[in-house]
Amino acid sequence: MLGYSPLPAPRSSLPLFSHLLGNVSDQRAIVEELAGAAARGESVVLASVVRTVGSAYRGVGTRMLVRADDRAVGLVSGGCLEADLIERARHVRATGQPEVVTYDTLSDDELVWGLGIGCNGLVELLVEPLAPARAGAVAALLGGALDGTTPAVLATVVRSDAPGGPAIGARLLARAGTDEPLLDGAWGREIPVDDVLADAAQVAGGAWRGTTRDYALADGRQTQLSFEVVVPTVRLTICGSGPDAVPVARLASNLGWTVTVVDHRPTALAHAERFPDARVVECADATRLADLLSFESRSAVVVMSHHYGRDLDYLDAILAVGGAGYVGLLGPRSRTDRMLADLAARGRSRPPETFERLFGPVGLDVGGEGPEAIALAIVAEVSAVMSGRGGGHLREREGPIHAPMDNRASGERFTVGG
Secondary structure (H helix, E strand, O other), rough: OOOOOOOOOOOHHHHHHHHHHHOOOOOHHHHHHHHHHHHHHOOOOEEEEEEEEEEOOOOOOOEEEEEEOOEEEOOOOOOHHHHHHHHHHHHHHHHOOOOOEEEEEOHHHHHHOOOOOOOOOEEEEEEEEEOOHHHHHHHHHHHHHHOOOOOOEEEEEEEOOOOOOOOOOOOEEEEOOOOOEEEEOOOOOOOHHHHHHHHHHHHHHHHOOOEEEEEOOOHHHHEEEEEEEEEEOEEEOOOOOOOOHHHHHHHHHHOOOEEEEEEOOOOOOHHHHHHHOEEEEEEOHHHHHHHHHOOOOOOEEEEEEHHHHHHHHHHHHHHOOOOOOOOEEOOOOHHHHHHHHHHHHOOOOHHHHHHOEEOOOOOOOOOOOOHHHHHHHHHHHHHHHHHOOOOOHHOOOOOOOOOOHHHHHHOOOOOOOO
């Protein structure tokens, strides 16, 4: 369905908003809910942002899942579209047919419909019913991309007027360094996969918010695909398990990051209460850290055991194995300088780019005192580095907020065939 034609006001819309679930990364929450629905044999409706024009609260690839009882997971806007989408999910569930819904707020006409969004942008969403098997397949596709080590590109069929051609909702996941894409749904035989892969490589090279491409099929028919970049989950390792490590782990887990806490003492049951969403590993000898963990471009490591000798050994092991996109050292600059001098005295030589990824003192300069404020500064800096941002004020940023990501922390550049 093209264009925005308002449906009747949602039934009991305010209670519906009380069912919007959060606290973890939307992408990860959507994957977990899709997998759970598949395991329970339940059908769901998935709403995905497939195109934006102008200003939009969320970018291409943002999703909201609606259960059969109208409970929703995820947000596709600041809260202004969700009630209407839940009503549309009921309609799609009843018909069994996917729809493309357009919310055009480039003018103030939406005030007539009572939305009052005022974002001055256009947002298109694919709203599709998913049977349990399809929910499981989409969960596997998205989950695999989030668990990867380099960005991937997901192409989704959003429009198709070709009988026997690709079905709306069919997906292709193109991964960096390989020419073997993962396919889901009915693709038909009319779209050359090589063409889609070539377009995916172009999207990965410069489009952060996603784009759409039209493909000509036989007899003048067309199909349209939406492309999005899926960035893998940040993997945060915290070397140290003191009280100030707890809020760092909590904030990172709330962002959907994978968190590992390293402790030199034997792991205890108390860790389950202090770090409920993290994996805790024992590393009695800090110099052997690389024997337990490996790091890559989406890995961030924060060294904060408060024991100088142990932190020095942690840093030595981390820099020796290499690969991490971010390494942070808690403590004053003089402590970091002393560590680097002691490593040099050990005869350690590192390439210059190693130290470009080293941040000591750790954290953005946001002010505040105490463990919670320090944790906020640390997690904010990791997020900025992993997103290729400087962590400055948005009001001073030139260009769009959701601009293409700097690839310095995103791993290898996407290439078809590696």
